[in-house]
Each structure stands twice: as structure tokens, then as C-alpha cells.
Amino acid sequence: MSRVFGDKKTILILLLPTLSIYVLLKVIPVAWSLGLSFFQGNTLRGFEFVGLDNFREFAGDSAALNSVWVSVSFAVIVTVAQVTFGYLLALLYVFVLRRGSAFVRTAVFFPMVLPTVAVALLFKSLIAVGENQGPVNDAINAFGGESIEFLASTAGTMTIAVIMTLWSSMGFYAVLLYTGLLDIPEEVVESARMDGATGPRLVGYIIIPLSLPILLSSIIFSLNATLKVFDSLLALNNGGPGTTTAPLTLYMYRTAFEYAEYGYGSTIALALTLLCLVFTLVVFRPSSKRVED
Amino acid sequence: MNIRHRRRTVVTASALLATSLTLAACSGGEDTDSGSGSDTGSDSDAGSSIGTDPDTFEVLTANENPTLRDQLDALAANQCSAENDALPLEHRTIAQGDTVQQITLLASQGALPSHFIAGTDQVRPTGDLGGSELVLDYQEAFTESGAWENVLPAAASTIESVYGQMVSMPYQYNLEGFWYNKEILAELGLEEPQSYDELVSAAEAAAEAGYIPIAQAGADGWPLTRLMGLYIFRNAGPDAMAAVRDGEASLTDPEYVAGAQALQDLALGGALGEGYISRTGDQATAALLSGQALMKYDGTWLLSAVNDPERNEVGEENIGFMPFPAVSGGAGSADQYPANAGAAMAINPETYGPLTADWFACIAENYGQQALSDAGVLSGFAVNGDVGDIPAATADIQERMSSIDETVLWFEALLDSESNSLASTNVSLLVNGDMSAEEYMTQLQDSIDSNR
Numbered sequence: 176m177s178r179v180f181g182d183k184k185t186i187l188i189l190l191l192p193t194l195s196i197y198v199l200l201k202v203i204p205v206a207w208s209l210g211l212s213f214f215q216g217n218t219l220r221g222f223e224f225v226g227l228d229n230f231r232e233f234a235g236d237s238a239a240l241n242s243v244w245v246s247v248s249f250a251v252i253v254t255v256a257q258v259t260f261g262y263l264l265a266l267l268y269v270f271v272l273r274r275g276s277a278f279v280r281t282a283v284f285f286p287m288v289l290p291t292v293a294v295a296l297l298f299k300s301l302i303a304v305g306e307n308q309g310p311v312n313d314a315i316n317a318f319g320g321e322s323i324e325f326l327a328s329t330a331g332t333m334t335i336a337v338i339m340t341l342w343s344s345m346g347f348y349a350v351l352l353y354t355g356l357l358d359i360p361e362e363v364v365e366s367a368r369m370d371g372a373t374g375p376r377l378v379g380y381i382i383i384p385l386s387l388p389i390l391l392s393s394i395i396f397s398l399n400a401t402l403k404v405f406d407s408l409l410a411l412n413n414g415g416p417g418t419t420t421a422p423l424t425l426y427m428y429r430t431a432f433e434y435a436e437y438g439y440g441s442t443i444a445l446a447l448t449l450l451c452l453v454f455t456l457v458v459f460r461p462s463s464k465r466v467e468d
Numbered sequence: 469m470n471i472r473h474r475r476r477t478v479v480t481a482s483a484l485l486a487t488s489l490t491l492a493a494c495s496g497g498e499d500t501d502s503g504s505g506s507d508t509g510s511d512s513d514a515g516s517s518i519g520t521d522p523d524t525f526e527v528l529t530a531n532e533n534p535t536l537r538d539q540l541d542a543l544a545a546n547q548c549s550a551e552n553d554a555l556p557l558e559h560r561t562i563a564q565g566d567t568v569q570q571i572t573l574l575a576s577q578g579a580l581p582s583h584f585i586a587g588t589d590q591v592r593p594t595g596d597l598g599g600s601e602l603v604l605d606y607q608e609a610f611t612e613s614g615a616w617e618n619v620l621p622a623a624a625s626t627i628e629s630v631y632g633q634m635v636s637m638p639y640q641y642n643l644e645g646f647w648y649n650k651e652i653l654a655e656l657g658l659e660e661p662q663s664y665d666e667l668v669s670a671a672e673a674a675a676e677a678g679y680i681p682i683a684q685a686g687a688d689g690w691p692l693t694r695l696m697g698l699y700i701f702r703n704a705g706p707d708a709m710a711a712v713r714d715g716e717a718s719l720t721d722p723e724y725v726a727g728a729q730a731l732q733d734l735a736l737g738g739a740l741g742e743g744y745i746s747r748t749g750d751q752a753t754a755a756l757l758s759g760q761a762l763m764k765y766d767g768t769w770l771l772s773a774v775n776d777p778e779r780n781e782v783g784e785e786n787i788g789f790m791p792f793p794a795v796s797g798g799a800g801s802a803d804q805y806p807a808n809a810g811a812a813m814a815i816n817p818e819t820y821g822p823l824t825a826d827w828f829a830c831i832a833e834n835y836g837q838q839a840l841s842d843a844g845v846l847s848g849f850a851v852n853g854d855v856g857d858i859p860a861a862t863a864d865i866q867e868r869m870s871s872i873d874e875t876v877l878w879f880e881a882l883l884d885s886e887s888n889s890l891a892s893t894n895v896s897l898l899v900n901g902d903m904s905a906e907e908y909m910t911q912l913q914d915s916i917d918s919n920r
Contacts, residue, residue, distance in 0.1 A: 306743070
């Protein structure tokens with residue numbers, strides 16, 4: 176049997192069907208999209224080869240650069256917050272609630288199954304202002320404050336977007352990190368305790384280093400998900416006020432589908448891909464080396 | 469260790485790149501040739517038909533426009549039943565916001581329905597559809613079949629101004645102005661405002677009395693830019709935006725910046741009430757028709773709500789309509805109402821066969837009467853036949869329409885789609901004071917210049 180699987184021709188024959196499907200469904204569309212970034216136009220008007228013009232336009236496009244900034248700042252803030260809170264919740268499950276954590280885990284995870292657009296509409300109704308305002312402004316009014324139109328400002332919209340994302344996705348990271356913490360051998364923790372390591376010292380010197388691989392995976396998952404944020408910011412305030420909370424995905428969507436500029440839209444998609452890659456490598460490369468060492 | 473580590477990094481990075489590329493890849497496309505299959509052209513006989521009939525009379529409309537579907541269904545069941553028997557009516561709908569994307573896709577696949585909603589830019593002579601002769605300029609065909617007599621000259625003129633050619637059926641012909649609550653105005657001891665200054669004073673009085681002075685739907689963007697645009701038309705004259713389009717004037721000129729400044733002052737002064745930035749169109753209409761608001765700037769498409777006793781709690785007799793008032797010292801006049809003909813509803817020349825042509829002729833002849841008698845809606849088609857007693861508000865609008873000599877478009881009407889979108893999205897920054905009037909106009913003018 177090992178002879179058969181050691182034969183390169185056999186390997187090739189066995190892999191060929193899967194590889195063909197992968198190339199057909201994944202590689203060709205991606206290569207097609209990549210190729211489009213060197214063209215201008217759409218399926219109706221036709222495509223014209225423009226070389227690197229789209230890339231030059233991107234470099235000088237203030238709206239695109241603003242979208243890059245929105246995507247990056249949103250990704251960094253949300254990643255830091257959701258991994259931190261997720262980790263704290265995981266520690267709570269393992270060390271405080273222990274076997275009784277099932278209900279809390281389910282309750283915190285539950286918003287994850289809701290569609291992001293529904294979550295955005297829910298938050299909009301919570302913070303509504305004016306004739307039919309929501310409970311948040313009712314509470315502010317009850318304490319004598321004036322109603323706040325959170326979605327009228329960039330800071331307000333981003334704050335709501337971050338809280339909303341945390342509310343809906345924190346449970347996922349808590350469960351992910353919880354499984355990582357369960358893998359830490361009980362005897363290691365007990366030994367550390369016997370050596371006098373408790374509370375923050377136990378977490379800092381034993382738990383975090385031993386759960387580093389899953390922690391890094393969580394950060395990479397989170398960064399890649401939040402860099403590609405689209406539906407929640409679209410549903411919350413349509414990337415507004417103005418375009419100040421429009422991430423790169425929304426700019427790409429508008430360019431390709433609202434203005435029918437597929438070439439430039441593909442260039443923006445490529446920029447987003449590179450951004451995801453850079454962030455992944457920045458987190459992955461040095462830290463993976465440290466983990467292996 | 470290092471080699472193994474490096475190899476694993478490369479493999480992982482490659483996998484991540486492939487995944488990211490796949491997730492980010494947003495668009496595919498086909499060669500343009502597939503979409504330009506219209507060889508019927510506009511140079512054919514241009515009689516009552518120039519294409520080949522499909523199996524059904526397929527009409528693609530916006531989800532947001534149930535009135536049109538209802539009225540076409542009513543025609544299919546009554547006045548146009550013979551046409552419907554020969555070529556059954558079939559509806560398809562899309563979200564209005566997806567129009568450009570969906571129509572581009574359908575056109576490139578040669579799959580446009582007989583009658584379809586389209587983007588304003590798309591159907592212009594320089595647009596993707598207009599330039600590829602994928603929309604029928606129906607004036608000649610309708611003239612030969614006799615259906616052209618049913619298109620009101622004023623509506624035809626508006627369509628010509630907006631689209632540059634007769635490529636949209638005038639299911640709507642709207643004037644725009646302020647709808648107001650007569651009771652509240654009387655309670656405040658005021659008359660209908662005749663100047664912009666009087667309008668601002670009325671708004672201040674309404675705010676002091678606890679009413680929403682002007683209930684605008686800021687969430688939609690355009691209800692705010694309309695106020696700014698009308699100030700500009702009254703201040704700089706009816707050709708103000710045509711001059712910008714033609715490069716003879718700039719939005720950064722003082723009389724244009726004054727419009728943005730007036731809107732900002734109005735908003736920051738509290739004339740739009742609380743929570744106006746996230747207020748939706750339905751909420752704004754409800755505020756007016758429930759007696760919470762003094763005014764709302766909107767189109768005459770609001771007639772169906774004004775005439776609906778279930779929606780209009782203050783009574784049809786208590787809702788009045790007035791033009792955007794004159795600005796003192798301005799070159800424009802309050803008599804120049806803004807007019808529009810709704811979203812573009814184009815005709816596919818490829819499927820404009822004899823049976824389809826009969827359908828359009830029947831619509832042109834009967835839609836005006838049908839929509840007016842059934843929904844109290846005014847259209848750009850002649851009203852042929854008796855419609856019974858029409859509500860007072862509808863009669864008032866009809867009378868105004870017949871007495872108008874000159875109309876203006878709206879602020880974004882002549883802008884390219886990117887600048888149009890920018891005008892709507894940035895307006896919330898203008899009204900909340902995050903952007904100055906000069907900054908707003910400068911950004912918009914830059915966008916117009918870069919899209920010329």
C-alpha cells in the first residue's frame with residue numbers, strides 16, 4: 176500500500192479530480208478578478224486595457240484611502256476587544272463557572288447565530304431618536320440628559336458598530352478559546368498552583384503561554400473577518416455619515432455594482448486581499464516562530 | 469527547524485492568500501459583445517413595432533413601487549384584457565438600489581425584459597444602455613401608432629430634460645413642494661409663507677409650539693439635498709444646475725455655497741426637528757399626516773397617502789401644498805416648480821414586437837385614468853374618460869400642473885451617478901455641522917470634474 180501511495184503518478188491521478196474542481200471554482204475566478212484590475216469598463220460598455228492605471232488611481236483616491244483607514248481601524252479595535260473579552264469569558268468558564276458554564280456559554284454565543292443585518296436593525300431601534308425613540312435615549316432622558324443621535328456622527332456610528340460586533344461575535348471567540356483552555360493539562364495547572372502561582376500570575380505565566388496557539392488563531396480569524404466587514408456597517412448607517420464609516424468592502428461594492436466599474440472594483444478587491452495577507456503575516460510569522468521555539 | 473518553519477509559513481501563507489483572494493474576489497464579467505445584441509437599431513421602420521415579441525409581457529419594477537404593479541394588473545384585467553390575453557403580463561421585481569447592477573447584468577446577457585426600470589445615467593444617450601441602443605426612444609413609434617397623443621407635453625419635456633431622449637414611460641409626473649398642515653399654520657396665526665424668510669419664521673414658530681417644523685427623511689439623503697437644491701434654483705435661477713453641468717458655473721460659486729449654507733442653518737437651527745438624520749420617509753410622512761409636523765417637502769406622489777383616510781389622520785382638507793418660496797434677491801421664482809417623472813421605466817427595442825406595441829399603446833391610452841380614479845395618482849399620461857369626483861388635494865395639484873409655464877429639475881438630476889451618490893451621502897455631514905458648506909460643495913465639484 177505504501178508503494179502505491181509513494182508513486183507520484185498515483186498521487187496525481189487521485190488528486191486530479193479534486194484539483195480540477197478547485198482550479199475551476201477557486202483559481203480561475205480569482206485569476207479572472209485579478210486580470211480585471213488591469214481593465215476599465217463593464218460588461219455592457221466593454222473592457223479597455225489600462226495597465227496599471229487602476230492601481231495609480233487607487234493610490235491617489237482619497238475615498239479609497241479613507242476606506243482603508245476605516246477597515247484597518249475597525250479591524251484593530253474590534254479584534255483587540257473581541258479577543259480580550261472572549262478570553263476573559265473563556266477564563267470565566269474554565270476557572271469560575273467550571274461545569275456550570277453551559278448556560279452562560281449558550282447565552283453569550285446565541286447572538287452569533289443571528290443575521291448581522293438583523294442585529295444592525297436591532298441596534299438601530301435601540302438607539303433611535305425622535306418621534307419613536309428607543310430605550311437608550313429614553314434612559315438618557317430619564318436621567319435628565321438630551322437625546323443623542325448616535326448615527327449622526329462618525330464617532331457615534333463607529334462606537335455602536337464596535338459594540339454591536341462585540342455583542343454578536345464575542346461568544347464565538349469565547350467558545351473557541353474555551354476549547355483551547357480545556358486542552359491545557361490539569362496537572363500542569365495544579366503543579367503551578369502548588370508552586371504558589373494563583374490568579375493573574377497563573378494566567379500570565381502558565382495559561383496564556385500554553386494557550387498561545389489558539390489565541391493567535393483567534394486573532395487571525397478576527398482580523399480577517401473584521402477587515403472584510405460589510406453588511407453590519409451597511410445596514411447600520413450605510414457607511415455614513417457621509418462615507419466616514421464606509422469600509423473597503425463597501426467602497427468596492429459601490430464601485431463595482433453601483434457605478435458599474437468592474438475593473439477598478441477588482442483593484443479594490445485586490446487591495447483588500449493584500450491587506451488581509453499583510454495582517455495575517457504580521458501576526459503569524461513572528462508569533463508562530465515563538466510558539467515553535 | 470528553521471527550514472521546516474519557513475516551509476510551513478509559506479504553505480500557510482499560500483493557503484491564506486488563496487482563501488482571501490477567493491473571499492475578496494467580487495466580480496466576474498463577460499465579453500461585452502454578448503450584451504450588444506440589439507441589431508434592431510433605431511433606424512428600422514419605427515412603426516408600431518421593431519422587434520420580436522417574447523412569450524410574455526415581462527415588466528421589471530422596483531420593489532418599492534407597488535402602485536405601478538397594481539395599476540398594470542388592473543389594466544390587464546380590464547381595459548387591456550385583450551392585450552393581456554395575447555401576451556400575458558408578468559411581473560418581476562428588484563430592489564431599487566440594485567437597479568444599475570441588475571440591469572447591467574441582464575443587458576450583458578441579452579436578457580432584458582420588455583419593460584424595465586433603469587438607472588438615470590444608463591438610459592441617457594451617453595449611458596451604457598442609451599449608447600448601445602438597448603432602450604427604445606419611443607416617440608417616433610408612439611407617434612405612428614397614435615399613442616403619442618396620450619403623453620402629456622409637460623411630462624415629455626421633463627423626460628427629455630432628465631434623460632436627453634424619450635426613454636422612460638411617464639407613469640409618474642410629479643411636482644415637488646411643501647405639504648403643510650393648514651390647522652397648525654392657522655393655530656400659529658400664520659399665512660402660507662411667500663418667501664424663504666417667512667418659511668424660516670414659520671419653522672421657528674412651529675418649533676416653539678412643540679411641532680416638528682419640517683419633517684424631512686434624512687436617512688434617505690435626497691430629501692435634504694432637495695431643500696438645498698431648491699434654494700439654489702431660487703437664488704441662482706432655473707438654469708443653475710445646467711450651468712454646472714456645462715462647466716459654465718461651479719458649485720463653489722457663492723450663490724451655490726449659499727444653498728448649502730441655508731440648509732445647514734436650517735438644520736442646526738432646529739427646523740428639521742429631533743432625530744431627522746435617521747428619520748425614514750415613512751416616519752416623516754406619518755409625522756405630517758398625524759399632526760405632529762407642520763411641513764414636509766416632498767413630491768406629489770404623496771397624494772396617495774394624503775387621500776388615504778387610514779393614513780391621513782388630520783383629514784385631507786387640512787393638508788395643503790405650496791411651492792418652495794422665493795429667496796429675496798434671487799434670480800428664480802416660486803412659480804418654477806421642480807418636476808420629475810419618477811424612476812426611468814424603459815422599453816426594450818428587441819422585444820418591441822406587434823403584441824408588445826399594442827400593450828404599450830393600451831397603457832398610454834388608459835393609465836392616466838386608471839391611476840387617477842383608482843389611486844388618486846397623477847401621471848404623465850392624458851386622462852381619457854370620466855374619473856368621478858377626485859379629492860380636493862388632487863384637483864389642486866392638477867390645476868397647478870396645468871398652469872405651470874416653467875419647471876426646474878432637482879439638485880442631483882444632471883449629476884453623474886457617483887456625484888449623485890456623494891451628494892446624498894455627504895449631506896448628513898453638512899447638516900450636522902461636521903462639514904462646512906464650502907467643503908461640501910468643493911468635494912462635490914471635484915467629483916463632478918473627475919467624472920466629466
